[in-house]
Amino acid sequence: MNSPAPQIGFDRFIQLDWAAAALNIRAGTAGLDDLNALLAEAGLSVEAKKKTRTVLNRLWLEPRASLVEFADRGVSLYKSQASVPIAALCWGVAIATYPFFGKVAELVGRLSALQGDCASAEVHRRMSEIYGEREGTRRMTNMVIQSQASWGAVERVEKGKRVIRLAPTTIDNDELTAWLIEAAVRYTGKPVSVPTLQSLPVLFPFTLTRPLAYVISNSPNLDLRSEGPSSQFVALRTTI
Secondary structure (H helix, E strand, O other): OOOOOOOOOOOOOOOHHHHHHHHHHHHOOOOHHHHHHHHHHOOOOHHHHHHHHHHHHHHHHOOOHHHHHHHHHHHHHHHHOOOOOHHHHHHHHHHHHOHHHHHHHHHHHHHOOOOOEEEHHHHHHHHHHHHOOOOOHHHHHHHHHHHHHHOOOEEEEOOOOEEEEOOOEEEOOHHHHHHHHHHHHHHHOOOEEHHHHHHOHHHOOEEEOOOHHHHHHOOOOEEEEEOOOOOEEEEEOOOO
């Protein structure tokens, strides 16, 4: 029996200001009326608003039980440090929550690593290999790329046929660095080699400038593991 294709989940275009409004609601600095006003301004249909709210709920408003504490730590970072980029927080929670979003990010990051851009068709082809040649895969991949453009990670050119990386955001905050690394480990679902973190495709919009082994070793949520004299990995810390 063939295993079913994985679920997509992230199936709407999400503007950064919508995601930011949801973050502000969870932070207690905005209300649902503010978000609803933004969605109304965008001219979304009743059905489109409902589906958009579903994605925003999973990101910030009503995270899955396993991600509530992770999302709340992102909110605490946002509330305590004005310099924390909203796009970085939304990116981290998106890759941790939605494997589909993370896989598009990983593919764009990998395919654009050498020349700074890639063909959308190649992203679509590889997503179809994973999620199937079913109705929705191509359209939802476009939704994610469009969202990532709104979040300042990429630019779509040639009528969307090519995707160009934009200048990465420098992350020089230890807490945010650890939180983004945790998001990547949650997306990957297994320990990640520490030397690869600074070029990890799923985190391509960010430049991690802090000494990563030091940051990881000081994080209460991450474990630094050594496998041999020169191999270090980062994993989620498990509680007994």
